[in-house]
Amino acid sequence: MIRVGVVGLGKMGLSHLSMFNAHPEVEVAGICDSAGYMLGVLNKYTGLKTYADMGAMLDDAELDAVVISTPSSMHAPMVRTALERGVSVFCEKPFCLDPADSAALTALAEEKGLVTQVGYHYRFVGAFAEVKRLLDLGAIGRVTHVLAEAYGPVVLKPQGSTWRTKKALGGGSLYDYAAHPLNLVNWYLGEAERAGGSVLNPVFSRETDDEVFSTLFFDPATPGGAPVTAQLSVNWSDESQRKMTTKVTIWGTEGRISADRQEVQVFLRDGAAVPDGYVPGWNVKYTTELTEEVWFYLRGEEYSAQVDTFVTRVIKGETEGVNNFAHAAATDRAIQLMVDDAAGVVRAPATGALAAPAGRTGRSLPGAVRSRVRSLLQKVGVAR
Amino acid sequence: MTTTTTEQVRMDRLLFGDNQFFGVNHMSEEKARAQAMKFQDISVVQSVLDDAYDEGVTTFMCTTHDRIALVADHVRANPERYPDMTFYPCMPYAHKYANAMTEDGPLGAIKRFLPDEGFLDAALRGSRSLATKDIEGIVTLLIDSEMKMFAGLRTPVIFLQNVVVDLLLGLGFNEAFKIFHDHVRARYGAEPGFITMNTPALLDVLDGLGIVNPIVCSNINKVGFRMSGGMEAYHRMLAEREFRAIAMSVFASGAIEPREAIEWVCAQPNIESIVFGASSRRNIAGTKALVDQYWVR
Numbered sequence: 001m002i003r004v005g006v007v008g009l010g011k012m013g014l015s016h017l018s019m020f021n022a023h024p025e026v027e028v029a030g031i032c033d034s035a036g037y038m039l040g041v042l043n044k045y046t047g048l049k050t051y052a053d054m055g056a057m058l059d060d061a062e063l064d065a066v067v068i069s070t071p072s073s074m075h076a077p078m079v080r081t082a083l084e085r086g087v088s089v090f091c092e093k094p095f096c097l098d099p100a101d102s103a104a105l106t107a108l109a110e111e112k113g114l115v116t117q118v119g120y121h122y123r124f125v126g127a128f129a130e131v132k133r134l135l136d137l138g139a140i141g142r143v144t145h146v147l148a149e150a151y152g153p154v155v156l157k158p159q160g161s162t163w164r165t166k167k168a169l170g171g172g173s174l175y176d177y178a179a180h181p182l183n184l185v186n187w188y189l190g191e192a193e194r195a196g197g198s199v200l201n202p203v204f205s206r207e208t209d210d211e212v213f214s215t216l217f218f219d220p221a222t223p224g225g226a227p228v229t230a231q232l233s234v235n236w237s238d239e240s241q242r243k244m245t246t247k248v249t250i251w252g253t254e255g256r257i258s259a260d261r262q263e264v265q266v267f268l269r270d271g272a273a274v275p276d277g278y279v280p281g282w283n284v285k286y287t288t289e290l291t292e293e294v295w296f297y298l299r300g301e302e303y304s305a306q307v308d309t310f311v312t313r314v315i316k317g318e319t320e321g322v323n324n325f326a327h328a329a330a331t332d333r334a335i336q337l338m339v340d341d342a343a344g345v346v347r348a349p350a351t352g353a354l355a356a357p358a359g360r361t362g363r364s365l366p367g368a369v370r371s372r373v374r375s376l377l378q379k380v381g382v383a384r
Numbered sequence: 385m386t387t388t389t390t391e392q393v394r395m396d397r398l399l400f401g402d403n404q405f406f407g408v409n410h411m412s413e414e415k416a417r418a419q420a421m422k423f424q425d426i427s428v429v430q431s432v433l434d435d436a437y438d439e440g441v442t443t444f445m446c447t448t449h450d451r452i453a454l455v456a457d458h459v460r461a462n463p464e465r466y467p468d469m470t471f472y473p474c475m476p477y478a479h480k481y482a483n484a485m486t487e488d489g490p491l492g493a494i495k496r497f498l499p500d501e502g503f504l505d506a507a508l509r510g511s512r513s514l515a516t517k518d519i520e521g522i523v524t525l526l527i528d529s530e531m532k533m534f535a536g537l538r539t540p541v542i543f544l545q546n547v548v549v550d551l552l553l554g555l556g557f558n559e560a561f562k563i564f565h566d567h568v569r570a571r572y573g574a575e576p577g578f579i580t581m582n583t584p585a586l587l588d589v590l591d592g593l594g595i596v597n598p599i600v601c602s603n604i605n606k607v608g609f610r611m612s613g614g615m616e617a618y619h620r621m622l623a624e625r626e627f628r629a630i631a632m633s634v635f636a637s638g639a640i641e642p643r644e645a646i647e648w649v650c651a652q653p654n655i656e657s658i659v660f661g662a663s664s665r666r667n668i669a670g671t672k673a674l675v676d677q678y679w680v681r
Contacts, residue, residue: 018554046556242407260413288639297581297612298550
């Protein structure tokens with residue numbers, strides 16, 4: 001039995017609270033939120049102990065772990081506080097808006113030997129996990145290209161102002177939608193070297209992106225070969241979708257895999273290393289056969305599965321595991337590659353004499369500095 | 385079939401569900417999209433409902449989706465065509481609230497869903513509730529607004545949707561079930577129903593609230609798809625617990641062949657009804673024939 005506190009009771013926070021509270025190995029020892037009304041209602045009707053802020057809860061509730069579901073810009077300082085107090089952390093995605101924070105917090109958690117996890121629940125969807133298994137088996141040979149897509153109906157007209165409409169606070173489809181397929185691409189291909197042709201465009205929003213497109217370049221599978229590429233296509237102003245719909249399609253030398261939440265479609269060439277249960281040609285596996293039973297169901301097995309995985313890891317003290325901070329930090333770096341690419345920021349090679357301050361994990365540079373660095377780099381032929 | 389007391393609503397063995405009309409398919413996004421296209425025109429939805437009705441499946445278990453209001457209007461306008469037509473509303477239709485909030489803001493959304501009896505009474509109930517953290521006023525207000533579209537129609541069972549039931553269940557917000565239960569009985573003279581993916585856990589909670597012999601709709605299928613708590617617990621529950629079970633997802637989204645699926649469900653004890661969705665008269669008739677064949681109780 002572990003003692004868990006929940007911080008932030010928005011849609012995801014409430015959903016996490018419900019699942020953690022239903023877990024047989026968890027006692028929810030405290031909840032906190034900036035909105036007192038929600039806390040009052042929950043305290044009155046569920047008896048859960050409420051706190052005005054996370055600090056007070058950490059002082060009092062003797063927590064083993066904390067669930068942080070606050071707006072993204074608040075993640076880094078709150079996660080740091082929790083880690084410094086020796087508490088394991090489940091943090092909602094995206095992890096940190098600044099990859100330097102992601103790196104520092106990953107190191108801090110490792111130093112403290114604490115269990116960490118970030119809420120990239122797609123890695124717990126049976127169909128997407130099957131894709132990972134097939135790739136690890138080499139079922140489609142050498143991977144050459146991935147198309148990762150996410151579409152859905154979130155921003156369908158100009159709207160008012162919340163943290164989700166502010167880029168600096170972690171709003172926009174890049175952090176909210178694109179982070180998911182990007183995280184899957186990281187899982188399948190590892191870490192990207194660079195991004196090209198990145199577009200972060202508004203459709204209806206004034207201050208954030210509603211559509212995101214980019215090409216990511218990864219190490220070639222064979223030395224000296226062409227880079228492996230992943231194209232990201234994301235739009236959260238797409239009313240044709242009933243809800244968020246994510247799809248990945250992967251081409252390899254021996255076949256093709258396409259997967260969404262419901263099913264995996266696999267084409268294997270004759271002569272491919274055909275895994276057990278598959279045949280050359282077309283194969284289709286459905287969610288019903290790829291999904292494992294969960295102890296409590298709310299909104300999809302993947303949400304329960306990620307909660308159960310975290311709880312089990314905390315009980316066992318397993319710092320390694322799916323979606324730990326190191327994995328989420330890789331996705332934060334990929335996001336930064338795209339942000340920089342879209343803004344025209346040029347990062348010099350880390351070994352170059354004119355290297356930009358923080359290499360590929362750094363912040364965006366102010367415009368004036370950016371153009372000076374770029375013109376310098378152009379002079380020495382490093383940049384176009 | 386379970387014997388029912390005189391106070392209880394007698395439920396049909398087969399109920400017609402509405403997932404297929406709204407692009408919900410647990411197996412394939414492509415199929416879901418094809419269905420969304422097919423049923424874009426409400427007259428196509430109505431035509432399938434007519435087919436179900438004419439095959440003798442006269443209970444429509446439906447979400448409170450905006451477009452269902454059009455079906456309700458049609459049935460209200462043609463009472464002679466649908467003398468036995470019965471609705472089992474399932475609420476809330478969550479997307480409706482999310483969309484209304486985006487378009488009109490919170491106040492506008494509340495206004496949009498207010499019951500006919502008038503803004504003042506409802507607003508009073510709402511604001512007093514907000515002030516005192518008395519959730520009862522808010523919940524009953526929302527139920528009334530959801531029921532607006534069914535005014536004048538037969539709604540003997542009213543369901544709370546699984547996303548809400550299971551969220552509340554996890555939170556331990558048990559009193560909400562009692563509030564729903566009491567309001568549905570008192571105001572609509574209807575039997576409250578609960579849709580869940582966690583039947584064993586829910587039954588324990590409902591028992592604790594003194595809700596006797598509740599109608600509970602949940603996945604019950606041969607492969608154990610989305611039967612949280614495990615197949616064994618479901619077996620035990622069906623054999624031993626007092627509740628009125630409605631089986632949904634009996635085909636596990638197509639993972640089980642129809643005959644095998646129906647034969648298995650009909651062999652389980654204590655199941656009172658099966659809810660299923662279909663897009664064609666042939667499939668409706670096929671399911672009806674299988675149920676008639678295997679349900680010999």
